[in-house]
Amino acid sequence: MTAGEATRAEVCVVACAEAWRGDGEILAAAMGTCSVLGARLARLTFEPGLLTTDGGALLTAEAVPLGAPAGDVEGWLPFRDHLWLVLNGRRHVMMGASQIDRYGGTNISAIGDPARPAAQLLGMRGAPGNTVCGPTSYWIPRHSPRVFVPEVDVVSGVGGDRAAALGPSGRFHELRRVVTDLAVLDFGGPEGAMRLVSVHPGVEPDRVVAATGFPLAIGGDVAVTRLPTAEELRLIRDVLDPGALRDREVRGP
DSSP states (O other): OOGGGOOHHHHHHHHHHHTTTTOOSSEEEEOSHHHHHHHHHHHHTTOTTOBOBSSSSEEESSOOOTTOOOOSEEEEOOHHHHHHHHHTTOEEEEEOOSEEOTTOOEEOSEESOTTSOSEEOSOSTTHHHHHHHSEEEEEESSOOTTTBOSSOSSOOBOOHHHHHHTGGGGTTOEEEEEEESSEEEESOSGGGOOEEEEEOTTOOHHHHHHTOSSOOBOOSSOEEOOOOOHHHHHIIIIIIOTTOTHHHHSOOO
16 A cells, blocks of 8 residues: 555545644544544544544544444543533634635525525534634535635634624634645635645646635645555554545545
């Protein structure tokens, strides 16, 4: 097995894992197959202090495979304690988004006119509190202009522009990065605008620009997202996701 054999999904898993690099002993929360795998891969490799769960209320002693029982349990994390971690900035969540704008404002609530939406989605859920209280990243498995939009129809997650307008109430707002099936982005552009950081192997920057419904900040040469190491591939394939569920979420070589 060599790193050069990695599929697009496996590159995405590693790119998601990198979002938690340097976080230390905080709760890693994720929504989506590749982002969950990324959190657990980070714990098994460069961030052993991360707290990970079985997908429910159990803190696991080790990162467990997708769908597997918790195994050894480190502790119980009832919802009230989970909320305490959120409110005190002790969780880094990687959420999904049906729409996202150039400053990281996101929508998971409804598509179309809020008074008469064309599609009802999840609702606000925890997006407002997640984004205002602590580190937030996003995993978006289909990078397209339908998702990356000039203006979201409903503001569920707070972007950098709105957080700045909150004044002191927005002081804990921190958007880290966006990982998609094409690229890695952050908010290092002018005035906190979304910036293209790297493209996945085999993807040209022009393809990412065309799939984004607003101008992307691009500074100089765009890097290529790193490939998984041989050990990371082994952990992804043999330990964390032997059923290859990742390939159902992201297709491609």
